[in-house]
Amino acid sequence: MITIKGLSKRFDQQLVLDNINLEIKKGELLVILGESGSGKSVLLQHLMGLLKPDQGSIAIDGQDITKMKEWQLLKMRKNIGYLFQEGALYDFMTVFENVAFPLVEHTQLKRKDIKDKVKRVLKTVGLEEAGNKFPSELSGGMKKRAALARAIVLDSKILFCDEPTSGLDPIKSRSISFLIKKISSELHCTTVVTSHDIRNSFRIADQVILIKEGKVVGSGTPRVLQDSQDAFIQEFLS
Amino acid sequence: MKTFFSALLNFVVGTGEALFFFGDVCVHLLKGKIRWGEVLKQIYEQGVQSVIIIALTSFATGAVLALQGYVMLNRFGAKENVAQLVALSLVRELSPVFSSFIFSGKAGARIAAELGTMKVSDQVTATRTLGVDPVEFLVVPRILACFMVLPGLVVFSELIGILGGYTIGVFDANIQSSAYIHQTIRAINFVDFFSGFIKTLFFAAIIGWVCCYQGFQTKGGSLGVGQYTTKAVAFSYIMVVLFNAVLTKIILTFWG
Ligand SMILES: Nc1ncnc2c1ncn2[C@@H]1O[C@H](COP(=O)(O)OP(=O)(O)O)[C@@H](O)[C@H]1O
Ligand SMILES: [Mg+2]
Numbered sequence: 001m002i003t004i005k006g007l008s009k010r011f012d013q014q015l016v017l018d019n020i021n022l023e024i025k026k027g028e029l030l031v032i033l034g035e036s037g038s039g040k041s042v043l044l045q046h047l048m049g050l051l052k053p054d055q056g057s058i059a060i061d062g063q064d065i066t067k068m069k070e071w072q073l074l075k076m077r078k079n080i081g082y083l084f085q086e087g088a089l090y091d092f093m094t095v096f097e098n099v100a101f102p103l104v105e106h107t108q109l110k111r112k113d114i115k116d117k118v119k120r121v122l123k124t125v126g127l128e129e130a131g132n133k134f135p136s137e138l139s140g141g142m143k144k145r146a147a148l149a150r151a152i153v154l155d156s157k158i159l160f161c162d163e164p165t166s167g168l169d170p171i172k173s174r175s176i177s178f179l180i181k182k183i184s185s186e187l188h189c190t191t192v193v194t195s196h197d198i199r200n201s202f203r204i205a206d207q208v209i210l211i212k213e214g215k216v217v218g219s220g221t222p223r224v225l226q227d228s229q230d231a232f233i234q235e236f237l238s
Numbered sequence: 239m240k241t242f243f244s245a246l247l248n249f250v251v252g253t254g255e256a257l258f259f260f261g262d263v264c265v266h267l268l269k270g271k272i273r274w275g276e277v278l279k280q281i282y283e284q285g286v287q288s289v290i291i292i293a294l295t296s297f298a299t300g301a302v303l304a305l306q307g308y309v310m311l312n313r314f315g316a317k318e319n320v321a322q323l324v325a326l327s328l329v330r331e332l333s334p335v336f337s338s339f340i341f342s343g344k345a346g347a348r349i350a351a352e353l354g355t356m357k358v359s360d361q362v363t364a365t366r367t368l369g370v371d372p373v374e375f376l377v378v379p380r381i382l383a384c385f386m387v388l389p390g391l392v393v394f395s396e397l398i399g400i401l402g403g404y405t406i407g408v409f410d411a412n413i414q415s416s417a418y419i420h421q422t423i424r425a426i427n428f429v430d431f432f433s434g435f436i437k438t439l440f441f442a443a444i445i446g447w448v449c450c451y452q453g454f455q456t457k458g459g460s461l462g463v464g465q466y467t468t469k470a471v472a473f474s475y476i477m478v479v480l481f482n483a484v485l486t487k488i489i490l491t492f493w494g
Contacts, residue, residue, distance in 0.1 A: 024319065082367035090361055
């Protein structure tokens, strides 16, 4: 479970996160919807401990991560998968080596077991043929799939995805959204996805929150939100 | 006035951050968390990249030293001393400094551009999300490789430079081959060699540090990579020049 209390963050003069309060239940798939520049990525980076807030706390399974030192965070992050908007695969490694990297770093698995595991995960994301390719040889959608494979290879119980559908055509957007949904429910992992893609978000989300200029302006299940009478919500959703 | 103070403040903060970064690298080195596989890879890349251009420069420098030295020394009737002039100039000063310049332009620029690209494409942050310290994984091996490659390149440069001098001395100035070799060996003593070599160790650390730091500071997409890489090389040059002056003074004070 993830509990966010009174989270605020300022860059220079600009208030990017403004008193965010949020509770994310175990095993739930939460989508953070908002226009670009509304603070989605910054919020997600706080959840990963990549940024420190000015105020507020974030508790993951009861531990306040805003108080942790970087070495404690490094340890904690082994249990969390993070999908970057552009994938952020190591461009000097093949897809296979990228996905194997967390296993090599953090497990005592033998070469053969690592190979099997990577193959299995690549199959899950539909990239079993692309293991020997370098990231520069992949399309945008394949990069995201490969990065997703790297994010889940340690069987993380928490998965954060930053705009998994941005820059993809509608069909690829839909398929990566459902892939995240599938992984989330098969691995029972608590999943937070940021997006400005309303259609796909509503297809996969258990809960949705809507943020605008760093404030939460609406939340609920997709159905509840759709029926909301709030003017901004209706405008954003239309 | 205001801009002057903010520039000064930026400079102080920047220097502080750079020193902190260097401290972080040292802590990792002291802890002994070193990825030797990565180090070997970097040694290979950095070494291979600079070796030909250093050979070329050194040979030409040695040859030019012999040509000019011969003319000058001939006026004093001391043309046999060309070998000493070439060897001492190379070993004490020219090879360490020239090699460091070339090294920062080749290996240093490569380091800054590689790390800068990784920074702007989130690969550095991704390393943190994967539970790995980016300094340990990306920086320490590169700096360590600089520290091992540059001294090797400098010794190589000295040998090639002496060969350049020898070529002119023997084939152009008609000094006897055995005499030239004998003069060279007699010219260089321990102090001469090490006064140059110690400087090299400093230059290696400076180039590795500055270029890794600038790489990690990079922001602003591909434009930023270009800017910060240029900055890395320029800073390396300036630091090498300044440190060379200071170190030379210190070394001469103690060792003459
Ligand atoms: N490291 C940073 N330094 C300064 N401003 C930032 C930084 N990261 C994000 N911002 C600003 O915060 C705002 C929200 O950014 P972001 O969270 O990336 O938006 P999005 O919802 O599109 O993901 C933007 O106006 C952006 O300019
Ligand atoms: Mg974003």
